[in-house]
Amino acid sequence: MADDQFDYDLFVIGGGSGGVRAARVAAGEYGARVGLAEEDRYGGTCVIRGCVPKKLMVFASTYRDMFQDARDYGWSVSDGPFDWHVFAAKMRAELDRLEGVYRKLLDGTGVDKFDARATLKDAHTVTLSTGEEKTAKHILIATGGRPVRPDMKNADLGLISDDIFDLEKLPRSMLIIGGGYIACEFACILHGLGVDVSMYYRGGQILNGFDDETRALIAGQMAARGIDMQPGSSVLEMEEREGGIWTKSTQGVEKIYDHLFFATGRAPNSNDMGLEELGIKLGRNGAIEVDEYSQTAVPSVYAIGDVTDRVNLTPVAIREGMAFVQTVFGAEPTPVDHELIPSAVFTQPEMGTVGLSEEDAREQEPIEVYATSFKPMQTSFAGREDRVMMKLIVSQKTRVVLGCHIVAPQAGEMIQLAGIAVKMGATKEQFDQTCAVHPTMSEELVTMRTPTRT
Structure with missing residues (x-):
């Protein structure tokens, strides 16, 4: 060689x-x-x-x-x-x-x-x-x-994701700019560690590009936990003041935060x-x-x-x-397969997803949607209002499951296994033929019999 x-x-x-x-x-x-x-x-x-x-x-x-x-x-x-x-x-x-x-x-x-x-x-x-x-x-x-900072005055005052792991101490308050998965994950992390978290994002909803129903549920759960969600907002001005970062939003809101974190792209x-x-x-x-x-x-x-x-x-x-x-080196021409890649967003609750969103599937062909949202047993017993979601997108013509979306604790673990079935081209009927594991959240993936909508 x-x-x-x-x-x-x-x-x-x-x-x-x-x-x-x-x-x-x-x-x-x-x-x-x-x-x-x-x-x-x-x-x-x-x-x-x-x-x-x-x-x-x-x-x-x-x-x-x-x-x-x-x-x-x-x-x-x-x-x-x-x-x-x-x-x-x-x-x-x-x-x-x-x-x-x-x-x-x-x-x-x-x-x-x-x-x-x-x-x-x-x-x-x-x-x-x-x-x-x-x-x-x-x-x-x-x-x-x-990670990159936006092109604006004093942008160097803001943190980027690389900086979060090197913080000398946790801030009391943090403003996160962005609505993608990095912004949402760190919003949940920092809030869970006791930081007062606000999020500014330009769009009307977080997690652009993901299934609309699932991202709406996550946004609602984040807000219910106490994260200050501000859609349609961004930072217009920022400067150092009183030991923190003074900001003025595009909505005219002025506030001082201990830190500002840009999660606006890579x-x-x-x-x-x-x-x-x-x-x-x-x-x-x-x-x-x-x-x-x-x-x-x-x-x-x-x-x-x-x-x-x-x-x-x-x-x-x-x-x-x-x-x-x-x-x-192996003399086996191997194209990269980028189809049906499972992924997870580690928000609280997590989201696991593989395949097409409902919106993308509808643009492709006639579909059936099977979805359920409910309070999981563990947190419901503890008196929490948390909700989870299980969702399947199914082709009307072939009955193949085109997409699977899970919002729940440990959704990343679940979607890894569901991703195998979706990658293999499993049909809705093959999902239905699988015996449920009870009592679990994920059993809903194989027990939904009636379409929520078409």
């Missing part, structure tokens, strides 16, 4: 989940000579400043409700104050451990690591910030994305890499344009993950990395 005219068979730029998986499989399973450069920390957004620390914060934020539920179930417990310093120290230690795991995975397969920024000199050469140059038969760009990490000079095409937002095999306009250069802005999820980046390795 080795081509001695190059230093490496593959050079990967980016040490996140997708890049590391591609590097170690190419080296470990196919015997490729592989180099990898990472300018920051190994593990990428997911491990260091995304999915993992966020999920740990989700866990931490749910205990306040648990204390109250325990009392309602007869336990004598009291709410202790949440100690951010204890939690943050353990969280950061866990991230250090996971970064070490990523490094060891590369070492175990003989991948050469370079703790440096890499740019492209030509189609087969990368230049490292150390001054070194390395050549490779194939180059894989897996540099991910980054951008691919493709800038200043020498890509366009080589003929690699970039989209308007800087996304690297690739074909179905993740190949750029320069045949020796490929790109995967968030830097391509296709489906920005960690498991997708890993799948793209595997497809790249199979295509280039």
Whole structure:
């Protein structure tokens, strides 16, 4: 396999989940000579400043409700104050451990690591910030994305998602700008940890792009919990005042918050890499344009993950990395499959979704909608007003389940399993033929017999 005219068979730029998986499989399973450069920390957004620390914060934020539920179930417990310093120290230690795991995975397969920024000199050469140059038969760009601040005066006063994990102390109040899943997740997390949270979002509803009925339920539950939801709003002005951030909204509301958090979007990490000079095409937002095999306009250069802005999820980046390795080193041309990808939004309650929303399905073909919303047994017994939802979108013609949407505690766990059936093309009747597990919330997925609407 080795081509001695190059230093490496593959050079990967980016040490996140997708890049590391591609590097170690190419080296470990196919015997490729592989180099990898990472300018920051190994593990990428997911491990260091995304999915993992966020999920740990989700866990931490749910205990306040648990204390109250325990009392309602007869336990004598009291709410202790949440100690951010204890939690943050353990969280950061866990991230250090996971970064070490990523490094060891590369070492175990003989991948050469370079703790440096890499740019492209030509189609087969990368230049490292150390001054070194390395050549490779194939180059894989897996540099991910980054949160961005809006273009406005004093925007640097606002936090971005990377900053949340490095807070020295929890603020008393936080204004979150944005209505996407990152904004909603952190609104629920911070509120659960005792922060007074407000949300400004320009649209009439949160979670744009998701099923309307499910996002409406989540918005209602967030408001009922005490999060100040402000649709149709954004920040017009902001400045430092009285030890906090003074803001004036587009609705004319003026208030001072301890912190302001921009959750207004992300951008691919493709800038200043020498890509366009080589003929690699970039989209308007800087996304690297690739074909179905993740190949750029320069045949020796490929790109995967968030830097391509296709489906920005960690498991997708890993799948793209595997497809790249199979295509280039396994002699099995493998297009990336972006159809029917399950995903979860870790709000409180969570949302799990796979397939088409009701709105998108209606534009495609005649459908039946099976939906139910109810108070789950556990929290209803404790006297809470929480509601959950189970929803199936079904093709009238083929009876195939086109979409499944769950709003409930642990919806992420449920949708992983439901996603298998939807991916296999299961019909509504096959769902119905499955015996229910009782008493569970998810049994409703196989017991709904009559369409709610068509």
